[in-house]
Amino acid sequence: MTFTVEQEREMILALQKGDRRAASWLYETFADTLFRKVILSRLPYVEQAEDVLCDTFRIALEKIETYQIIDRSIFFWLRRIAINLVVDTYRKQVRKRELAERILARDAVHMVMGSRSTQADDVLSQTEEEQDTKTMVNLALEKLNPRYAKALRMRLLEDQSRETCAESFGISVGNFDVLFHRASKAFRDNYPP
Amino acid sequence: MTTSEEQQAQHLAHWIDGDRSTLPPEDVAVAIWALRPDFAPKPRVSIADVLSVVRSGPFSSDDNVLYEEDSNDDFVSSVFAQVEAGSRNSVSLEDVLSRVQRGPFSSVEIQSSEQDVDAGLFHGVSERSLGETLDDSKHLPKNVLQDAPSSSVSANNNRWWRTPWLAGGIATALVLFVLLPSGFESPVSEDSIFAPKPQLKESLFVEEIDVVSQKPSSSSKSSSKSSSKSSSKSNSSPIVEAESLQVSNEDIQPGNEEMEASSLLELLTDKGVNEEDIGLDEDFEPVGKTVLPQKKGELNRSTMGGMDSVQVETKPASMTPPVSRSSVVETEVKQDEVAEVAKDAPTSMKGIASEELMSSAPSRELDVPIEEVMKYESVEDAEEMEGAVDDLDESDFVKQELEPSVVTVSTDADIQTTSKESIVSNRVRSKRKGGLLKGKQSASKPLSSASQDVGSIVESKTFATQSESSYQLPLVVSVEQQNAIQTLRTAEEILVLCDAARPTKSLEILWLSSMHLSTAVSIEVLKVSAEYDHGDVRYLKRNWLRLAMLLRRSGDLTLAEFYESQAATLP
Numbered sequence: 001m002t003f004t005v006e007q008e009r010e011m012i013l014a015l016q017k018g019d020r021r022a023a024s025w026l027y028e029t030f031a032d033t034l035f036r037k038v039i040l041s042r043l044p045y046v047e048q049a050e051d052v053l054c055d056t057f058r059i060a061l062e063k064i065e066t067y068q069i070i071d072r073s074i075f076f077w078l079r080r081i082a083i084n085l086v087v088d089t090y091r092k093q094v095r096k097r098e099l100a101e102r103i104l105a106r107d108a109v110h111m112v113m114g115s116r117s118t119q120a121d122d123v124l125s126q127t128e129e130e131q132d133t134k135t136m137v138n139l140a141l142e143k144l145n146p147r148y149a150k151a152l153r154m155r156l157l158e159d160q161s162r163e164t165c166a167e168s169f170g171i172s173v174g175n176f177d178v179l180f181h182r183a184s185k186a187f188r189d190n191y192p193p
Numbered sequence: 194m195t196t197s198e199e200q201q202a203q204h205l206a207h208w209i210d211g212d213r214s215t216l217p218p219e220d221v222a223v224a225i226w227a228l229r230p231d232f233a234p235k236p237r238v239s240i241a242d243v244l245s246v247v248r249s250g251p252f253s254s255d256d257n258v259l260y261e262e263d264s265n266d267d268f269v270s271s272v273f274a275q276v277e278a279g280s281r282n283s284v285s286l287e288d289v290l291s292r293v294q295r296g297p298f299s300s301v302e303i304q305s306s307e308q309d310v311d312a313g314l315f316h317g318v319s320e321r322s323l324g325e326t327l328d329d330s331k332h333l334p335k336n337v338l339q340d341a342p343s344s345s346v347s348a349n350n351n352r353w354w355r356t357p358w359l360a361g362g363i364a365t366a367l368v369l370f371v372l373l374p375s376g377f378e379s380p381v382s383e384d385s386i387f388a389p390k391p392q393l394k395e396s397l398f399v400e401e402i403d404v405v406s407q408k409p410s411s412s413s414k415s416s417s418k419s420s421s422k423s424s425s426k427s428n429s430s431p432i433v434e435a436e437s438l439q440v441s442n443e444d445i446q447p448g449n450e451e452m453e454a455s456s457l458l459e460l461l462t463d464k465g466v467n468e469e470d471i472g473l474d475e476d477f478e479p480v481g482k483t484v485l486p487q488k489k490g491e492l493n494r495s496t497m498g499g500m501d502s503v504q505v506e507t508k509p510a511s512m513t514p515p516v517s518r519s520s521v522v523e524t525e526v527k528q529d530e531v532a533e534v535a536k537d538a539p540t541s542m543k544g545i546a547s548e549e550l551m552s553s554a555p556s557r558e559l560d561v562p563i564e565e566v567m568k569y570e571s572v573e574d575a576e577e578m579e580g581a582v583d584d585l586d587e588s589d590f591v592k593q594e595l596e597p598s599v600v601t602v603s604t605d606a607d608i609q610t611t612s613k614e615s616i617v618s619n620r621v622r623s624k625r626k627g628g629l630l631k632g633k634q635s636a637s638k639p640l641s642s643a644s645q646d647v648g649s650i651v652e653s654k655t656f657a658t659q660s661e662s663s664y665q666l667p668l669v670v671s672v673e674q675q676n677a678i679q680t681l682r683t684a685e686e687i688l689v690l691c692d693a694a695r696p697t698k699s700l701e702i703l704w705l706s707s708m709h710l711s712t713a714v715s716i717e718v719l720k721v722s723a724e725y726d727h728g729d730v731r732y733l734k735r736n737w738l739r740l741a742m743l744l745r746r747s748g749d750l751t752l753a754e755f756y757e758s759q760a761a762t763l764p
Contacts, residue, residue: 016251017251027243031238032235036230040227041227044222054246061252062249145759169693175727178198178202181201184205188221
């Protein structure tokens, strides 16, 4: 979906007037990107991520009148809300409060450094948000056993087949499956970094 | 590698390859959602769901409206009007100033600074407001006006010495001043939780062997205290007395602190302290019977009756005089007697102060073989162990609690003669002794540095955990192969035996080889475990733990923590 800043501005004005079609348009445009790239990458638990997504749009629609149209996409506003909600989710869990602080701190850096993209098109092309996720993934992979990291990279990031991966490791496909399974489990304990 | 794990791994592999009828398990899904969010299912939230929960703003439905600003409801308007009126700030500057009791704005000062006001320093402040302020001083608390001297200066308002808590504090201090020097102790019943509990001294060394005399006048204050304690104990548990040989710490002369209780006992006998003197009965029997038979080189230590006690395991023909179960060895030796005895101690025992052991002393040889080295063991421990050992067969290895105290009572040379296996195979009490063991651990803390000195043999707690897991794992390698592994000395030779197609066996080989290789080579070998991480996870974890322990010993803490974390991620 391609649209310009002017089109987005019109959409926001309609939202501020309570236009439900505009609300539907906003959701359909940004929900998936927000869910996969922003929420799920920081809170990789589907049910919790869905709750955060719902709350993000609820808050956005409740406060849309306070939103000031600037020369940047509304996506960044939604993203801000979503990350705050992710942090809140972690804060509710005693063991993950530190993680919440890390996410918040990392995002603060992201805010200070600023995002190069301003338009919704940039956002939806996913390059920037993907880069952010990749940084987090790489940080987590660095903490893993190098072979685990290699297995995850080959299989998920490079999209290589089991056979290729097994050959690379010099083990059977079955053994590689086990290795990959263990790598996935180990990753959970280190992510988000 | 278990069957269920293989099945889960296979299921995950098929899921990634496209068979996504069901969601992957949560423990592996995190990696997939994070690395491949496009694999994640679409959110099950629709815009209708979102709108249904919107409570305010332009999208709030009429049903959900709780309050609207343009409400025409008179009742609601009036309620909010009242709230607004009530919350309006009604505090004026005069109110504030009237309450100021100190500082330049205190009412007294304002009185005294009328001239300044006249001089026009406060332009913009109306005379009326200041006049009101001064009048308001009538409403000030009485004590403020009374305390304020006519000559002004508000600092005197702070009369802290008149406060009632000060008197209470002084009274308490006086009481403490009188009672503390007199050593006053309020009576505490034995049942009370505040009753004094037996505790190990912070550093329990050999020099702290207490010999409690039965001669009341000859002992020092501390030894008489411990004597009375032990005698009270003796009423309840004669075994406790029988196995306690205590030498007051103060009674030991410098330089002879390391004397072992067994030798001391011998020497006492040599010096003419006969059985009557030390209270030996005719019907004695070796303590060895009461103490659980333990393996070569096994040493234990614990607290007994609030005193650090040494338990001597008597072996026929090797330890004289035998200490009987019933005969209570509670000999209080005069300081000069102990000094004399210590003077005559064998040279091999001199100068092996525990301090030296702590600071990596060079190897010294003890005449006493490791089997005969005293055991630090309370009788309570022994009794409990007696019960526990019945439940254990030879192959039943339970959690190892190898305490650094082993180091303090033996020398490097002794330890070197003790095979690692003998330490590993120490059978110790079952987990129901956890509380006591915990106490032992805390007591042995000061000795940890000594354990590092002889680290090649004495294992840390980590090793204990690791060794525990090792014995619970079935052996994959045959006895012949094990023997073959023991002959190998280089990492290359060992790695030849490993095979990626048999990862679990390879892990076992690496682990076994690390048991007899030097630390550096063991580390090198164990690191190769990473290449067999598709093997049985338990074997892998064991290798990581051992590697971490070896790294920690060699001082590479960062890497040790890394491998510990690797082990922690494994089930």
